Amino acid sequence: xxxxxxxxxxxxxxxxxxxxxxxxxxxxxxxxxxxxxxxxxxxxxxxxxxxxxxxxxxxxxxxxxxxxxxxxxxxxxxxxxxxxxxxxxxxxxxxxxxxxxxxxxxxxxxxxxxxxxxxxxxxxxxxxxxxxxxxxxxxxxxxxxxxxxxxxxxxxxxxxxxxxxxxxxxxxxxxxxxxxxxxxxxxxxxxxxxxxxxxxxxxxxxxxxxxxxxxxxxxxxxxxxxxxxxxxxxxxxxxxxxxxxxxxxxxxxxxxxxxxxxxxxxxxxxxxxxxxxxxxxxxxxxxxxxxxxxxxxxxxxxxxxxxxxxxxxxxxxxxxxxxxxxxxxxxxxxxxxxxxxxxxxxxxxxxxxxxxxxxxxxxxxxxxxxxxxxxxxxxxxxxxxxxxxxxxxxxxxxxxxxxxxxxxxxxxxxxxxxxxxxxxxxxxxxxxxxxxxxxxxxxxxxxxxxxxxxxxxxxxxxxxxxxxxxxxxxxxxxxxxxxxxxxxxxxxxxxxxxxxxxxxxxxxxxxxxxxxxxxxxxxxxxxxxxxxxxxxxxxxxxxxxxxxxxxxxxx
Amino acid sequence: xxxxxxxxxxxxxxxxxxxxxxxxxxxxxxxxxxxxxxxxxxxxxxxxxxxxxxxxxxxxxxxxxxxxxxxxxxxxxxxxxxxxxxxxxxxxxxxxxxxxxxxxxxxxxxxxxxxxxxxxxxxxxxxxxxxxxxxxxxxxxxxxxxxxxxxxxxxxx
Numbered sequence: 001x002x003x004x005x006x007x008x009x010x011x012x013x014x015x016x017x018x019x020x021x022x023x024x025x026x027x028x029x030x031x032x033x034x035x036x037x038x039x040x041x042x043x044x045x046x047x048x049x050x051x052x053x054x055x056x057x058x059x060x061x062x063x064x065x066x067x068x069x070x071x072x073x074x075x076x077x078x079x080x081x082x083x084x085x086x087x088x089x090x091x092x093x094x095x096x097x098x099x100x101x102x103x104x105x106x107x108x109x110x111x112x113x114x115x116x117x118x119x120x121x122x123x124x125x126x127x128x129x130x131x132x133x134x135x136x137x138x139x140x141x142x143x144x145x146x147x148x149x150x151x152x153x154x155x156x157x158x159x160x161x162x163x164x165x166x167x168x169x170x171x172x173x174x175x176x177x178x179x180x181x182x183x184x185x186x187x188x189x190x191x192x193x194x195x196x197x198x199x200x201x202x203x204x205x206x207x208x209x210x211x212x213x214x215x216x217x218x219x220x221x222x223x224x225x226x227x228x229x230x231x232x233x234x235x236x237x238x239x240x241x242x243x244x245x246x247x248x249x250x251x252x253x254x255x256x257x258x259x260x261x262x263x264x265x266x267x268x269x270x271x272x273x274x275x276x277x278x279x280x281x282x283x284x285x286x287x288x289x290x291x292x293x294x295x296x297x298x299x300x301x302x303x304x305x306x307x308x309x310x311x312x313x314x315x316x317x318x319x320x321x322x323x324x325x326x327x328x329x330x331x332x333x334x335x336x337x338x339x340x341x342x343x344x345x346x347x348x349x350x351x352x353x354x355x356x357x358x359x360x361x362x363x364x365x366x367x368x369x370x371x372x373x374x375x376x377x378x379x380x381x382x383x384x385x386x387x388x389x390x391x392x393x394x395x396x397x398x399x400x401x402x403x404x405x406x407x408x409x410x411x412x413x414x415x416x417x418x419x420x421x422x423x424x425x426x427x428x429x430x431x432x433x434x435x436x437x438x439x440x441x442x443x444x445x446x447x448x449x450x451x452x453x454x455x456x457x458x459x460x461x462x463x464x465x466x467x468x469x470x471x472x473x474x475x476x477x478x479x480x481x482x483x484x485x486x487x488x489x490x491x492x493x494x495x496x497x498x499x500x501x502x503x504x505x506x507x508x509x510x511x512x513x514x515x516x517x518x519x520x521x522x523x524x525x526x527x528x529x530x531x532x533x534x535x536x537x538x539x540x541x542x543x544x545x546x547x548x549x550x551x552x553x554x555x
Numbered sequence: 556x557x558x559x560x561x562x563x564x565x566x567x568x569x570x571x572x573x574x575x576x577x578x579x580x581x582x583x584x585x586x587x588x589x590x591x592x593x594x595x596x597x598x599x600x601x602x603x604x605x606x607x608x609x610x611x612x613x614x615x616x617x618x619x620x621x622x623x624x625x626x627x628x629x630x631x632x633x634x635x636x637x638x639x640x641x642x643x644x645x646x647x648x649x650x651x652x653x654x655x656x657x658x659x660x661x662x663x664x665x666x667x668x669x670x671x672x673x674x675x676x677x678x679x680x681x682x683x684x685x686x687x688x689x690x691x692x693x694x695x696x697x698x699x700x701x702x703x704x705x706x707x708x709x710x711x712x
Binding site for chain 2: 115116119120123124127144176177178179300301302305306
């Protein structure tokens with residue numbers, strides 16, 4: 001078999017059905033074999049779109065997302081998506097073509113040192129110098145990408161390695177001596193944690209994306225109900241605990257709910273599960289939960305005690321550890337007083353926005369989308385205000401229904417991610433909540449959608465600004481709106497020119513009907529909604545402030 | 556404070572770049588680095604002397620190193636009994652009237668002259684930190700013209 005044939009055979013054996021990619025000179029041998037392969041390639045219109053689509057696919061399905069691009073510019077265009085997957089621990093295998101082995105280092109046409117460029121943004125990467133190593137490397141890549149703390153793995157394959165003919169040998173086992181993720185929690189640590197939980201009076205569970213990755217949503221719910229602790233989530237964690245549950249406090253941090261931030265600050269015990277105490281969550285470190293002890297469950301030892309001093313670290317898989325912990329807790333703490341206090345914060349500081357001035361409020365649009373779908377939809381977002389409103393005002397009930405660029409904060413993520421999610425979950429409704437700025441960063445993927453009948457719905461909260469930056473300029477830069485008012489095309493006509501459907505919404509009364517029409521339309525739909533141009537995301541913790549010192553923004 | 560860490564890694568191309576990239580990306584400082592093959596040619600040993608402000612940073616460095624797929628083991632020698640050695644070459648001013656004085660110093664610190672001509676001597680010493688420091692202080696009075704230090708290497712008892 002040729003290297004290209006071995007690659008496709010290995011992908012099939014790894015359970016791959018879809019590849020998101022774009023052809024080019026140094027992947028011609030692979031594309032030639034794809035021509036009559038059962039593997040389906042979704043041709044995006046930009047390699048960045050392919051990388052984000054692979055991420056969306058992985059986030060929606062839990063499987064490894066695969067993207068493919070040529071050498072040089074094809075590969076460098078993937079890098080934003082690779083960095084995004086690295087920050088958000090998304091299992092991805094990125095395959096790039098490379099110039100022929102004897103040309104490497106010669107500044108050949110379309111040559112770039114891709115393993116060098118991607119070293120700090122991949123979990124691991126490979127340059128395949130010999131076709132004999134290819135099958136083993138692909139197996140290792142999928143294993144590394146999908147186990148432990150997942151992440152992107154890049155395989156750079158020179159075109160002569162793709163063409164060389166050798167006998168195919170499928171490596172039955174993967175054994176990497178330097179890579180053995182810890183799966184179960186240390187029993188001693190579990191015992192100590194159980195004791196601490198039983199003694200606590202004001203516990204809070206702080207859950208992140210690791211709960212979703214590990215498939216631990218059910219265990220998390222059992223634990224929360226067993227110990228009667230409120231649950232707050234990171235942006236990446238949304239959906240891991242039902243937003244409809246009375247113990248749910250929604251998201252914490254910079255744009256979290258006031259009650260989640262107050263509860264975290266006042267708690268005496270934080271049970272962190274699959275979250276990494278990122279700066280958007282903690283705010284000012286020395287004021288973060290000053291009276292709380294911290295139990296930190298994470299599969300990645302480097303996440304523990306990186307930002308916050310942890311009292312009981314437990315390294316391992318969240319699902320296993322929560323199971324061990326539930327078993328070990330003999331006495332549930334009495335949290336009735338604590339829950340009363342938390343409820344009083346909920347009543348006193350609810351999420352709110354002002355309506356009634358005739359303008360369409362972006363929060364209202366999102367509430368309406370929830371109301372129409374009842375949460376049975378996969379939501380992707382772009383980055384900025386649209387993302388924060390989508391996090392705050394939509395109620396996520398199930399894991400893998402909220403897909404957003406958390407760590408890297410990549411504008412242009414949502415639309416291609418929605419494509420990947422829809423390919424992975426064709427029976428589900430998939431929507432992208434976008435802004436007029438972000439959507440223009442990967443708008444070319446409209447062609448991908450229409451060509452492949454990937455009927456995602458895009459709701460553009462069009463405020464004529466790069467809204468989140470404008471909000472910061474309003475609050476911290478004396479309203480000097482430097483380069484944030486943004487010109488946009490007519491999104492309705494643009495959608496139509498691609499063969500998609502565009503709907504314009506100018507009045508509040510049209511919002512609900514437009515949402516229903518979008519879902520009833522058997523095509524890709526862009527809904528362009530003229531929202532209040534200077535609406536802000538509240539509450540907000542100013543950068544470097546303690547998280548209980550929020551600006552609530554409204555009288 | 557300086558810490559000596561020994562890292563066993565896969566002997567493959569690009570591994571040194573991964574390690575040095577990790578240090579630069581996270582803002583850690585490498586004070587010295589020595590790399591070579593071990594008895595098993597598939598494994599290289601790296602001895603890294605790092606500058607770490609506190610225990611937490613040292614812990615992070617070790618955990619981050621361990622996270623690299625090509626890293627097999629990480630051993631911190633800060634609290635472990637060990638022997639460490641460094642090779643140093645020093646070029647000093649020399650004249651024949653200094654001969655006895657210089658030889659006395661070299662004998663005291665187990666150093667030797669590997670080359671000399673009318674006005675210059677090149678001195679070699681293999682030793683531990685304190686010994687090298689004292690030797691260098693003693694040699695200052697001759698006038699040190701050039702100094703090259705190899706990376707520290709370390710072995711547990």
